[in-house]
Amino acid sequence: xxxxxxxxxxxxxxxxxxxxxxxxxxxxxxxxxxxxxxxxxxxxxxxxxxxxxxxxxxxxxxxxxxxxxxxxxxxxxxxxxxxxxxxxxxxxxxxxxxxxxxxxxxxxxxxxxxxxxxxxxxxxxxxxxxxxxxxxxxxxxxxxxxxxxxxxxxxxxxxxxxxxxxxxxxxxxxxxxxxxxxxxxxxxxxxxxxxxxxxxxxxxxxxxxxxxxxxxxxxxxxxxxxxxxxxxxxxxxxxxxxxxxxxxxxxxxxxxxxxxxxxxxxxxxxxxxxxxxxxxxxxxxxxxxxxxxxxxxxxxxxxxxxxxxxxxxxxxxxxxxxxxxxxxxxxxxxxxxxxxxxxxxxxxxxxxxxxxxxxxxxxxxxxxxxxxxxxxxxxxxxxxxxxxxxxxxxxxxxxxxxxxxxxxxxxxxxxxxxxxxxxxxxxxxxxxxxxxxxxxxxxxxxxxxxxxxxxxxxxxxxxxxxxxxxxxxxxxxxxxxxxxxxxxxxxxxxxxxxxxxxxxxxxxxxxxxxxxxxxxxxxxxxxxxxxxxxxxxxxxxxxxxxxxxxxxxxxxxxxxxxxxxxxxxxxxxxxxxxxxxxxxxxxxxxxxxxxxxxxxxxxxxxxxxxxxxxxxxxxxxxxxxxxxxxxxxxxxxxxxxxxxxxxxxxxxxxxxxxxxxxxxxxxxxxxxxxxxxxxxxxxxxxxxxxxxxxxxxxxxxxxxxxxxxxxxxxxxxxxxxxxxxxxxxxxxxxxxxxxxxxx
Numbered sequence: 014x015x016x017x018x019x020x021x022x023x024x025x026x027x028x029x030x031x032x033x034x035x036x037x038x039x040x041x042x043x044x045x046x047x048x049x050x051x052x053x054x055x056x057x058x059x060x061x062x063x064x065x066x067x068x069x070x071x072x073x074x075x076x077x078x079x080x081x082x083x084x085x086x087x088x089x090x091x092x093x094x095x096x097x098x099x100x101x102x103x104x105x106x107x108x109x110x111x112x113x114x115x116x117x118x119x120x121x122x123x124x125x126x127x128x129x130x131x132x133x134x135x136x137x138x139x140x141x142x143x144x145x146x147x148x149x150x151x152x153x154x155x156x157x158x159x160x161x162x163x164x165x166x167x168x169x170x171x172x173x174x175x176x177x178x179x180x181x182x183x184x185x186x187x188x189x190x191x192x193x194x195x196x197x198x199x200x201x202x203x204x205x206x207x208x209x210x211x212x213x214x215x216x217x218x219x220x221x222x223x224x225x226x227x228x229x230x231x232x233x234x235x236x237x238x239x240x241x242x243x244x245x246x247x248x249x250x251x252x253x254x255x256x257x258x259x260x261x262x263x264x265x266x267x268x269x270x271x272x273x274x275x276x277x278x279x280x281x282x283x284x285x286x287x288x289x290x291x292x293x294x295x296x297x298x299x300x301x302x303x304x305x306x307x308x309x310x311x312x313x314x315x316x317x318x319x320x321x322x323x324x325x326x327x328x329x330x331x332x333x334x335x336x337x338x339x340x341x342x343x344x345x346x347x348x349x350x351x352x353x354x355x356x357x358x359x360x361x362x363x364x365x366x367x368x369x370x371x372x373x374x375x376x377x378x379x380x381x382x383x384x385x386x387x388x389x390x391x392x393x394x395x396x397x398x399x400x401x402x403x404x405x406x407x408x409x410x411x412x413x414x415x416x417x418x419x420x421x422x423x424x425x426x427x428x429x430x431x432x433x434x435x436x437x438x439x440x441x442x443x444x445x446x447x448x449x450x451x452x453x454x455x456x457x458x459x460x461x462x463x464x465x466x467x468x469x470x471x472x473x474x475x476x477x478x479x480x481x482x483x484x485x486x487x488x489x490x491x492x493x494x495x496x497x498x499x500x501x502x503x504x505x506x507x508x509x510x511x512x513x514x515x516x517x518x519x520x521x522x523x524x525x526x527x528x529x530x531x532x533x534x535x536x537x538x539x540x541x542x543x544x545x546x547x548x549x550x551x552x553x554x555x556x557x558x559x560x561x562x563x564x565x566x567x568x569x570x571x572x573x574x575x576x577x578x579x580x581x582x583x584x585x586x587x588x589x590x591x592x593x594x595x596x597x598x599x600x601x602x603x604x605x606x607x608x609x610x611x612x613x614x615x616x617x618x619x620x621x622x623x624x625x626x627x628x629x630x631x632x633x634x635x636x637x638x639x640x641x642x643x644x645x646x647x648x649x650x651x652x653x654x655x656x657x658x659x660x661x662x663x664x665x666x667x668x669x670x671x672x673x674x675x676x677x678x679x680x681x682x683x684x685x686x687x688x689x690x691x692x693x694x695x696x697x698x699x700x701x702x703x704x705x706x707x708x709x710x711x712x713x714x715x716x717x718x719x720x721x722x723x724x725x726x727x728x729x730x731x732x733x734x735x736x737x738x739x740x741x742x743x744x745x746x747x748x749x750x751x752x753x754x755x756x
Contacts, residue, residue, distance in 0.1 A: 018494035019058050021481050022072040023132060023474035024622050026356030027204045028483020029072055030061020030556065033475065033494060052076045053475070053495070062556060062574040063182055063487050069203040070620045074631050075474065081630035084457035084470040085499025093445065097468060102500060105467055110514045112449045116421035117149070122401075124420050126153035126411050129369060130427035131161070131358025134479025134491065136529040137504035138360070138367035140521075141426070142375060144508045145405075146368070147393040148517045152380050152405030155371045157428045158361040159408040159715060164323035165354035166365060166373075167713040168332025172340075172592050174585030175377050175541045176365055179345060179578035180315065180353040181485045181558070186212040187349035190220045190311035192304075194246065194335065195321025195719075199230035200619040202319070202355050205484075210234050220307045224249065225321065226614060227644070227686055228679040237303060240681045241294040243612045243720045244601035247327055250334040251598070252290030253305045254282045257341060262309025264343030271582045272340050274593035281595035293598065295681070313349030314342065320357060320616065324719040329712035330596035340591050346579040355484050362482040366542045366559075367533060371405035376536040380404055392536055394519045407714035409435065409707050415443040426453040426504055427471065431460035432624040432692030435716045437702035438668050453507060456626045460692045470501040477503040478526050480552060486559050487574055488544065490552035505529055538563075541578065541585055546570060602708040602717050605683065609665065609722035611649070612684045615701050616719075621690040629695050641699050642675040644686040645725070650676040655727050662726045663687065668703035671731060685725065689718075697731065 017034040036051030053076035059066035087105035088097040116124050127145055129138065133156075145154040169176045185191070185208045198206040213221050213234070223235040224246070232238040241249055257263055258279060268275050291298050308314050316339065322331045336352045344350040356362050368375040368389075378385035386400040393399075406414055412434060414420045423444075434440040444450065444464035452465035455473035462468050476497045482488045502510075509521040523529045527549040537544040537559075546561040551570070558574045583589040605612050620637050622628045629635060643661060645653070655661060657676045662669050663685070672687070680686055691699035704723055709716045 018492050020491045021489040023359050024071045026484040027202050029064035030058030031055050032058045064204045067204045077631045078627045082456050083498050088468040120421050122149050122151035125422045127424040129156040131158045131361035132427045135363035136479045136526040138364045138369040139533045140505040140508040142368045144512045147395045155408045156369050161357035163715045164328025164713040167329040172336045177541050180351040181575050183575040184315050184349050185209045188313050188315040190314045192222045192316040194224040194318050196319035197229040197231050201617050226681050226684045245294040246331050247598040248290050248293040251285035255285045256305035257309050263341045267343035273590045278593040278595040314344040316352050319355045326602040326708050326717045328710040328715045333594050360481040376540040412443040415447050422449050423447045424451040429459050429461050429624040435705040435707040472497045472501045472503050487556050489556040603722045605722045609724050611723050613723040615689045618688050624692050625690050641672050641688045641691050644680045646682045660728050660730045662728045663723050665704040665723045671698045
């Protein structure tokens with residue numbers, strides 16, 4: 014492919030378009046990475062409607078990762094006390110099918126579970142659903158998307174009757190008031206923020222409000238930064254609603270004709286007068302009245318949120334309370350307005366469309382709905398009743414099932430739960446208890462591979478063809494522009510081959526990802542996410558935003574990509590009205606106390622991604638972020654008698670972490686911040702999720718990864734060997750995986 018290819022960045026949910034150029038280009042010397050490997054060059058695609066040629070450091074360096082630390086061959090071992098040994102695909106697949114059959118016969122389908130990833134392409138997601146839910150008869154498929162956006166999914170479904178963000182990126186440049194809560198957009202969704210920031214700078218009348226305990230780069234660009242106490246979001250949002258009602262800054266006509274439940278909501282809101290709210294949140298009366306006035310007097314209000322809202326035991330309540338503000342002011346279904354959840358991963362949206370959580374099915378369907386199950390069973394060519402009506406295990410429930418010994422087969426693909434799950438020491442003990450774990454990944458080693466019996470090499474970005482959907486519902490075709498490394502196979506191909514070997518030939522008759530996608534879109538017909546007008550062939554000509562029903566013209570499909578949902582103010586509920594729902598504040602699941610006086614909050618860094626499986630191998634990034642730092646307010650640092658560069662131990666009720674301090678005014682007193690990216694392969698005792706607790710939102714089942722109570726203790730600098738490498742740490746991890754741990 015001498016001319017390169019157009020594709021999608023495989024990192025965050027912004028979904029930036031990339032052009033990739035091969036290492037050997039006419040008239041140019043071959044660019045090589047630090048290890049001497051030829052590097053594919055990546056640059057922004059100016060014709061992509063979502064990113065318009067912009068790219069961040071992660072997208073710009075993606076080519077560096079293609080040949081670094083790759084898993085090349087299947088490996089296997091009988092038990093964790095043995096080393097992994099290279100085997101053939103035939104041996105690996107035979108072992109997998111044997112273990113699945115054995116588990117089905119001895120324990121039934123509920124003893125099998127798969128944990129997937131928002132980095133799957135839609136074809137991977139869809140094939141996994143068919144294998145688990147349709148053929149094996151268990152809904153025990155969940156994904157790391159459960160850890161980032163399942164609260165938003167639940168919020169949209171309960172408020173509007175269906176999942177699906179109603180906004181688009183053009184709204185960033187048409188709003189009067191942007192309300193950002195629980196999102197460090199500048200670092201986590203940088204190209205979205207670049208568009209908003211540029212528009213905001215040019216239009217002085219446009220207001221930007223940022224709600225965050227940290228003064229992030231996002232907050233620094235705002236007209237108003239509300240540094241609320243962690244866990245007080247519901248009080249703030251209800252306090253804004255209280256003032257909107259008091260000043261009649263509402264849309265009575267919209268409320269009466271398009272919504273249900275307003276009177277009950279209004280009663281609850283009365284309990285949140287400004288004096289109470291400011292005391293709870295730790296903000297001033299002036300700040301609260303200003304944000305309410307800006308929202309109430311604006312014609313077009315756009316709210317943006319991400320993990321700071323979703324990752325909470327009140328996650329769904331927070332999402333719905335944000336939506337309430339839009340419903341009471343009529344700020345939805347029109348340019349520049351609406352509640353916009355920013356998706357964390359590149360194809361978490363596609364996963365939602367394909368049914369990639371334990372309670373849903375393709376086409377925004379629910380496993381509890383008998384009509385939905387029947388429709389999917391027919392397309393999958395499985396007998397009626399094959400799909401269980403019972404939702405499967407969510408992410409943390411899988412860890413509990415492993416802990417109890419309820420699972421016989423645990424299949425992990427394209428994700429790294431040995432780092433990303435909450436209460437990670439307990440998680441690792443649960444993984445150690447698994448009778449048979451499959452780890453399917455493009456990279457090796459990873460922390461999860463240390464707990465695996467079979468390790469399968471998967472192709473990654475650029476080595477397989479498929480579709481991905483970004484946060485604004487734009488679908489981009491991602492072609493295979495280079496050959497797979499070693500013996501790597503596409504995730505969907507692995508799932509399909511196992512299905513065929515288990516005797517399910519008909520459901521897995523497709524031999525190309527294009528055929529898989531064609532079947533998938535049939536299940537979106539007449540649904541909110543109707544994509545029946547899409548195919549690999551059509552998407553190869555350019556990205557298209559759904560809904561895109563069959564028969565939609567090219568002129569519309571390749572148009573401005575500014576489709577919004579609910580423009581007719583008819584929602585996907587039985588009576589076509591949106592639903593208010595009132596919540597009182599409950600606060601943090603683990604508030605600070607005398608023994609653990611600080612609230613630890615966690616998050617991403619601009620240049621790193623998740624657990625560093627990819628970015629940890631890119632030297633241009635690791636040089637910029639060589640180690641995690643603990644952000645501490647100067648007053649707190651003074652009390653602790655530490656300064657920047659000193660080492661501290663952060664301890665929760667579960668475990669501890671050790672890292673250096675960064676003293677900064679950018680975080681409020683009583684709160685500290687630690688980045689999420691370091692697992693045990695990348696540093697000693699630097700795992701943030703050794704500290705976090707596993708309490709989840711009762712509706713979305715999303716863990717409260719964003720906050721826990723900790724103490725901070727100054728410690729001497731540990732002796733760190735310069736010879737410590739990922740390889741040596743992985744070898745040490747093999748021993749860890751064999752050691753019993755008390756839970």
